[in-house]
Structures are given as C-alpha cells and as structure tokens.
Amino acid sequence: MKVGVVTFPGSLDDVDAQRAVRLGGHEAVALWHGDHDLRGVDAIVLPGGFSYGDYLRCGAISRFSPVMTEVVEAAGRGMPVLGICNGFQILCESHLLPGALIRNQRQKFLCVDQRLRIESTRTPWTAAYAEGQEVVIALKNGEGSFVADEETLDRLEGEGQVVARYLGDNPNGSLRDIAGISNERGNVVGLMPHPEHSVEELCGTGTDGLGFFALATLATEVFA
Template structure:
C-alpha cells in the first residue's frame, strides 16, 4: 500500500512515521502541506510535532493548509487517516474527530514509555491487535489532555469509539483516560502516544507500535 505522510512546517516525526510505514511493509510517500494533492495514496498519516509552531492553538492553522482540504475530502470517502500527537490535534481542529486537546493538567511536558490498552480493533489502524491488547509506546506531549463535553464522551464510549486508553496512570489529564479515538465510520483515528517510535528493537521500548502500521494491510486488503 502507498501511505502518505504529511509534512507541515514544524512537523518532527514525519520521517519516523515514514520509516514505520516501510518497516510494516508499505511504501511511504512524503506529502507537503502546501500541495492540493495526495499523490494517489491509499492512506494518510498526520505526524507529530509542532506544526506552525503551535501558534493560536495546536493544529488550528494546519487545519486550513491546502493538503488538509484533500485529507478531509478523502476521509469523507473512507480513506484511512491516522493522526499522531500533533496530527491528532489537527484532526480534532478539523472536526474529523470529536473533542479537543488542551494543556496537560499538571502543566509540564511529559515524555515517557506509556502503557495503553487497545479497545477498538475495528479500525484500519488497529485491526492487527487483539481486543484489549496492552502495549507500551512512547508518549511525549505538552498539550495532550483530551477533553469533550460529557454527552460527547458518553456517545463515543457507547459507540465503542475509544481506540486506546491510558493504563498505569493518566499522563496528561485526559478525560476518562482516553488516549485515542476514532470517527463514526472508524477510518479516522487520532492517538496522542507515538506508535511510530516503537517499531524496532534497536530504539524505543519495543515493537508494540508496529501493529498500527501492519493493520492497514490486514484491514484494507481483507
């Protein structure tokens, strides 16, 4: 599969995301924020970082970049889209995902290996995991607190749209320990921790993150 990774000005983890895509056996294509073109990819990843310097709000300006017009349109057609960290913030600002991400409740940047439970394995990004699988991947954020009103939280929990939840302590004040969510259709996933940093034993806490990138083939080609 061809997986596009968008680079915004200030993206940091685009190259790691491309590498994770290749380690999982796919072809990685670099996409540029200023282009109105997805170059025929089968799926898109919005990587972590500090796009547009996090000015205004994290992801608020990236949302209006030319490539996002194409991403929003493709997501509407069912294309798999994964937003990691800053990418998750961009997806929330784009209203492709519910809720928003605000400053960590303890007001400090957090960087650690984080244990997660994968709760929704019915997405193109999580199909390779067993339901309830517990994984460890790096987490690094300053504004990773997932918030939404109680009605929205009840709805996404009721519809099984919590993709991942924090285990062994909530690192950032996210409501109901939510680390990742998906849209109604299940093709768009946002995740605050970084599976792309856990795809090889040489670096990171292991290879628990690889499932996010391997899942694509299992689901889309099935």
C-alpha cells in the same frame, strides 16, 4: 499500499512515521502541506511535532493547509487517516474527530514509556491488535489532555470509538483515560502516543507500535 505522510512546517516526526510505514510493509509517500495532490495514496498519516509553531492553538493553523482540503475529502470517502499527537490535534481542529486536546493537567511537557490498552480493533489502524491487548508505546506531549463534553464522551464510549486508553497513572489528565479515538466509520483515528517511536528493538520502547502501521485489513474491504 501507498501511505502518505504529510509534512507541515514544524513537523518533527514525519521521517520517523515514514520509516514506520516502511517497516509495516508499505510504501511511504512524502506529502507537503502546501499541495493539493495526494499522489494516489491509499492511506494518510498526520505526524507529530509543532506544526506552525503551535501558534493560536495546536493544529489550528494546519487545518487550513491546502493538503487538508484533500485529506478531509478523502476521509469522507473512507480513506484511512491516522493523526499522531499533533496530527490528532489537527484532526480535532478539522472536525474530523470530536473533542479537543488541551494543556497537560500538570502543565508540563512529558516524555514517558506509556502503557496502553487497545480498546477497539474495528479500525484499519488497530486491526493487527487483539481487543484488550496491552502495549507499551512512547508518549511525548505538552497539550495531550483529551477533553469533550459528557454527551460526546458517552457517545464515544457507547459507539466503541475509544481506540486506546491509558493504563496506570493518567499521564496528562485526559478524560476517562482516553489515549485515542476514531470517527463513527472507523477510518479516521487520532492517537496521542507515538507508535512510530515503538517499531524497533534497537531503540525506543520495543515494537508494540508496529501494529498501527500494519494496515493488515484494507479499509475499502471491511470498513467502508
């Protein structure tokens, strides 16, 4: 598969995401925020970082980038899209996912090895895991607290759209310990932890994040 990784001004983890895609067995394609061409990719990753310096709100400017017009349309057709950290924020700002990410409860940037539980495997990004599987993945954010109204939270829980949940101490105050969610169709996933930093034994937290880049089951076959 060809997996596009979008670079915005201020992206920090785009190269890391490209490497993770390759380690997952796929071709990484660099996409630029100012382009309307998705270059024939089969899936898209919006990486972490501080796009446009996090001015206004995290992801608030990036949602208007030319490439996001194409990403929104592709997601509507069922293309798998993964937003990591800042990418998660962009997906929420683009209304591809509900809710919002706000300042951490303790008002500090954090960087930790975080335990997670995979709650849903019905997305192409989590199909390589087992439901209920516990993993350790790097987490680093300053605005990582997921919030939504109670009705939205109940719907996410009831429809199985909570993809991953924090275990142990809640690191950033996310409601209901939510670390990642999907849209109703399951092809769009937002994840606050950084699986691209957990794909090698040599550095990071090990290889627990590699499953997010396996894309073991094509969305067009199962999730469309």
